[in-house]
Amino acid sequence: MDFKNFKVPYTSDDRYSKKVAYFSMEFAIHQPLKIYSGGLGFLSGSHLRSAYELKQNLIGIGILWKYGYYDQARNQDQTLQVTWMEKIYSFLEDTGIKFQIIVHDVPVWVKAYYLNPETFNSAPLFLLSTDLPENDYVSQTICHRLYDANVSTKVAQFMLLGIGGAKLIDELNFNPDLYHLNEAHGISSAFYLLQKYKSVEKLKEHLVFTTHTPEEAGNEKHDIYLCQKMSYFCGFSIDEVRKLTGIEDDQFNHSLAALRFAKMANGVSKLHGKVSNEMWSKYSGICPITSITNAQNWRYWADKQLYASMDENNDWRFDDRKWYLKKRAFEIVADQTGKLFNPSILTIVWARRFAGYKRADFLSWDMERFNALVNNKKYPVQIIWAGKPYPVDYPAITQFNNLVQLSKNYKNVAVLVGYELALSKRLKQASDIWLNNPRVPREASGTSGMTAAMNGAINFSTDDGWIPEFINDGNNGFVVPQADYRNMNVQEQDAYDLDKIYEMLEQQILPLYYDQPDTWRQIRKNGMRDVRVQFDSNRMAHEYYEKLYK
Incomplete structure (x- = not known):
């Protein structure tokens, strides 16, 4: 299969001809592909299955987690044991695509794998991995564990999804009309895309965002200087980032940045749409937040x-x-x-x-x-x-x-x-x-x-x-x-x-x-x-x- 000028490998329905790249940290598509932890993954898995059923012009972008989330086993007394098992998937295709992203001022190699729509009846899904012999051990571990507890690793994972995902789309020559972020994990893509679109106004035309968190404390925030040190902002200085995002304090709020960069956002139930509008109303420059209630396939x-x-x-x-x-x-x-x-x-x-x-x-x-x-x-x-x-x-x-x-x-x-x-x-x-x-x-x-x-x-x-x-x-x-x-x-x-x-x-x-x-x-x-x-x-x-x- 030619991945150099990628098209969705089925004729898309005219109602859904707009090209969309859908970014999610986890996808629960089928039991054998263990790259999910919970509700967010169940939701994006069902979304990809329905996109396939409706023949939508949409592709998924995610990460190939080497050890998945974790395997839940038992200790001798039946209590919980967390175990990490390497996952091997013969049903994924190697796209042959390899490229580099900069993490902590160091080039990190990224490889892309492909889940064919026919395998599990889902829209095309591309999964990124840094677990390559060309990378040093620390870089290899970026894609090891979903939601790694180490803060730097987690920020690097967000970069792999966001910057890596946006770069992959360029490698595929897919040219989507819209980048859809399912949660704010992939908002680093916005800084990569700003170099392409040259202005926030132009970026806004291409970015939409789904928020899943009904309380402010639950939204991911990381030290802005740590993000800067890790090359999260794709070459923009902290002053430029503050100007672009309107974030004044030292905590980079991923969701707040997403709500300011997107042209439109949605909560995941009517009640959550209302709660989100109340929650973010005290901030200026927020895009409109509608609601689209979650569903399952x-x-x-x-x-x-x-x-x-x-x-x-x-x-x-x-x-x-x-x-x-x-x-x-x-x-x-x-x-x-x-x-x-x-x-x-x-x-x-x-x-x-x-x-x-x-x-x-x-x-x-x-x-x-x-x-x-x-x-x-x-x-x-x-x-x-x-x-x-x-x-x-x-x-x-x-x-x-x-x-x-x-x-x-x-x-x-x-x-x-x-x-x-x-x-x-x-x-x-x-x-x-x-x-x-x-x-x-x-x-x-x-x-x-x-x-x-x-x-x-x-x-x-x-x-x-x-x-x-x-x-x-x-x-x-x-x-x-x-x-x-x-x-x-x-x-x-x-x-x-x-x-x-x-x-x-x-x-x-x-x-x-x-x-x-x-x-x-x-x-x-x-x-x-x-x-x-x-x-x-x-x-x-x-x-x-x-x-x-x-």
């Missing part, structure tokens, strides 16, 4: 047999299929933990990235009610936890390990390791209740519930992220009614949410599952039906062309 995620029996109105087959999906997933639970779960029992699953605000262990904050819940003879439950904490987020790892120790006391409570695409799908199939309890309004979108609904799980969530656009309480899911959170401190908010979650479980959800199976089935179906149209990533990929790229 229905064709990849949904259980087709479950949908077929729903469409045929065959309730017996529908129930039987869900029972089978649960039974099959429980084999994994038994294999990992030695616990035999029963497919007839209501199963609650909490599975996603472990982070403080997501409150993974929330149910265990009131042990009296927790014990009553898991020992309920009339309305029995089973609980599964899974998810990957960031490998050096010790509070999150402690939270995970505490749940492992807690689970040892119960036959019907399990904690699983290895939460990636494949296990994620199985756990959604295992789930009757997909529990999601972040502190409002800290979840930008929280897409895991979408794919849960595509597999017949019912969402039970605090009212955050995409949930206000989806859940009609008691009709297609269950939602904790919002309190006046703005006038509550964190402890009051936690106490209110926890009480409501238990109250709804005890008085509404459990009796409904066991005493009114027909109503329960209808809620399940309503969720499946509502998620299919509104939260399939084909809708989202289409909206990007309509709202952000036009």
